[in-house]
Amino acid sequence: MPTGVALRDPKDLLFAAAERVLLRDGPTGLTSRAVTAEAGCAKGVLHRYFADFDAFLAELVRGRAEQVTARSALLLEVAGLGSPVVHLTGALFDLFDPVAVGIVGLIIFRDELRVRLRETWPRGVPILAEGRAMIVGYLGAERARGRIAADADLETIALMLIGSAHLLFAGAGVDAPPSRAEVREVVAAALAGAGSTDSGSAFG
Known part of the structure; x- marks a missing residue:
């Protein structure tokens, strides 16, 4: 009943x-x-x-990748407002939460899962690839507003941020994530090379 x-x-x-x-x-x-x-x-x-365990894991990965896509839309909404350094720092903390870091490690560890994921992602590691696209999209929106240099290589900046942030979060462990100051420093350095005058220092 x-x-x-x-x-x-x-x-x-x-x-x-x-x-x-x-x-x-x-x-x-x-x-x-x-x-x-x-x-x-x-x-x-x-x-x-699910047909098998790898089909289940692939769906788990797809669900997390969709969350990153949703986060991208929120990041675009703040383009032109506030501090790009602060916005990207927050986005990287959201992207590399403990579950996402664990899933990236799972993809690297499990050969069968990588083969299954190639059906949807011919190139790149899911979550990291969506994170790169998120950053490129946001930087493009900031560039259109004159806050990033017109000749800045957005793809390279995004790869630098994704790679550096992944190393920080994966190396820190679940119980001791990097501080916001550490991540913000990485973001500020990358954006300084993109012609941005925003250091993020005034935003805590």
């Missing part, structure tokens, strides 16, 4: 469980049995919705 309590989508429960396992046990500990045990359901539940 109805209880008035909405039941969560089993797929959402499985994805949430996978994220917890990934954060706790790393890529080597992320197995279908570990995920279903964490979600508190039978192993067959996962295979009811």
Whole structure:
């Protein structure tokens, strides 16, 4: 009989469980049995919705990539306002949250998953590729407003920021992320080379 309590989508429960396992046990500990045990359901539940475990993981990656695309729209809304250094610093913290860093590590670790993802992403690492596109789009919007030099190489700047930020966040670990000052310093240096006069120092 109805209880008035909405039941969560089993797929959402499985994805949430996978994220917890990934954060706790790393890529080597992320197995279908570990995920279903964490979600508190039978192993067959996962295979009811996905052809195999790599199909499940690919969908997990796609969902995270879509979040980055949504974040890109928010970043474009603040183009021309405030400090580009501060905006990009915040975007990088959102991009490289612990789950995203773990998923990037999972993609690198798991050959079968990379093969599956090539169907959607022929080039680049998902999440990192979306992050690069996010930064290029934002810098392009700032350049159109005269806040970035017209001849700035936006692709190179974006790659520098993504690579540097990934090293900072992946090296720091889940419990000790880099400080905002560390990330802001990297962003300010990259934008200084792009002809931006914004150091971000006045924005905390």
